[in-house]
Amino acid sequence: MSTPSVAVQILVTVIPIVGIVAGSAVLFFFLYFNHKQKMLLIEKGLYQKISFDFDAFSLFTGFLLTGVGAALTLFFLLKEGISYGLIGGLVPLGLGISFVLYYFVKLKTTKK
Template structure:
């Protein structure tokens, strides 16, 4: 297969695409935060309590359960298919991440009870 020589214009366009994507993403995030702040300020001015904060405990529990399950399945799959090798890291990393999140939930829950 022959390689097609790239022109300078094509290289410039290819290098500009990620920059434009990052700028657009940052702009969207900025306006989302700005409008969210204004909405909360209007609710406070009207005497209405803003909606509840982010539930870190529920999120960490859900993310921990999901990543632990995915990591366990991937570890088992890679162990059966490839044996003990560096490929196992593809399953052990999410397994360890999920276990860490579940440990965080356990520790945070025990600290809240005290």
């Protein structure tokens, strides 16, 4: 098997760098122009703050992460048994359970 040419090695090295730089530039300009837009709306008195329901978000995210974590945990458990790969499923499972518990604790404390 022959080794790849120097040009191919340079391209393989440069493409991820260009992708990261371009992605960072797009993200920067999105955040910059979004900020400018909000500032103009505030100056004109047209800005309305968007309400965010963190309780519903935590419940939805909790169920989603619990489902994904349970599926990954079961998959890695059946594939490799008890090993370090199992952490890839246990982390989202633990986060999902934590989000769901947060929702129910918050619901119980706000009723009092």
